Amino acid sequence: MAGPKHAADGAAIPVLYEDNHVLVVEKPVNMPTQEDSSRDPDLLSVLKEDLKRRHHKPGNVFLGLVHRLDRPVGGVMVFAKTSKAASRLSDSVRTRTFDKTYAAVVRGRPKEPQGSLRHWLLKDTRTNTVSVVKPGKDGAKEALLDYRVLGSAEGLSLVLVKLHTGRPHQIRVQLAAIGCPLYGDQRYGAGANEPGQxxxxxxxxxxxxxxxxRETLTFRSSPPERHPWFLWQELVRNLPEQINE
Known part of the structure; x- marks a missing residue:
């Protein structure tokens, strides 16, 4: 379901769906999900201002952050417009009825065309980095995902990833752990990528x-048709058809 593009603070945010309880948008790449030390315009603040302007609301506007995307990541996100919706969506995340599928371009090609990855991840809050550690290490959390390779070209592979847990930097760390860091990832694939990618x-x-x-809402979004995505132009353009329910 598609909606109009609203502009706030100079940023055009595609709105995929909106009702009294939820707001579903397509996050632009390189935009923080919420305010950070960079002080750059962030998605949460931009959307709040947009809601306030469009609905002529005085004072503060409630908009609940249900999940996050790393700053360089774009695509579908949902926000809660009421505290009740925020609580119930958070419960969906906790009970894993909140399904997330990502497209990724990785260096190399996983040994198996499809499979599951299970690691234990530990976050260093001082450096904001995540590492794979042995099971049972104090503070480590289990990370689970499924992946499927859609195609390979020029030393890269297009991969679909379904998350079963939502750990920080999970996809980036787990794919790097099997020797397939994400294209452009300077943090977990610096040796394979060039600055600026x-x-x-x-x-x-x-x-x-x-x-x-009593219904399940599903939203899909395709990556931009630029490098490296355009190496699989037709697959990317028809990506929603590649994603299983």
Whole structure:
């Protein structure tokens, strides 16, 4: 379901769906999800201002952050417009009825065309980096994902990733751990990537139970048709058809 593009603070944010309870948008690449030390315009603040302007609301506007995307990552995101919706969507995340599928371009090609990855990840809050550690290490959390290779070209592979857990930097760290760092990832693939390359990770599908209605909402988004995505132009253009329900 598509909607108009609203502009706020000079940033055009595609709105995919909106009702009284949820707001689903397509996050631009290189935009922080929420305010950070860079002080650059962030998605949450821009959307709040946009809601305030469009609905002529005085004072502060409530908009709940349900999940996050790393700054370089674009694609589908959902926000809660009420505290009840925020609570129920958070429950969906916790109970894993909140389904997320990503498209990624990685260096090399995984040994198996499809499979599951299970690692234990530990975050260093001082450096904001995540590493793979042995199971049972204090503070480590289990990370699970499934992947499927859609195609390979020029030493790169287009991969679909379905998350079962939502750990920080999870996709980037787990794929790097099997020798396939993401294209453009300077943090977990610095040896394979060049400075200035755009991280090739995209939130391609989001599915979740509506917080007040008895239905599941599903939204899809295709990555931009530019390098390295255009190496698989037809696959990228028709990516929603490649994603299983």
């Amino acid at each position: 755009q991280l090739a990770l995209w939130s391609a599908r989001l599915s979740f139970p509506h917080p007040t209605q």
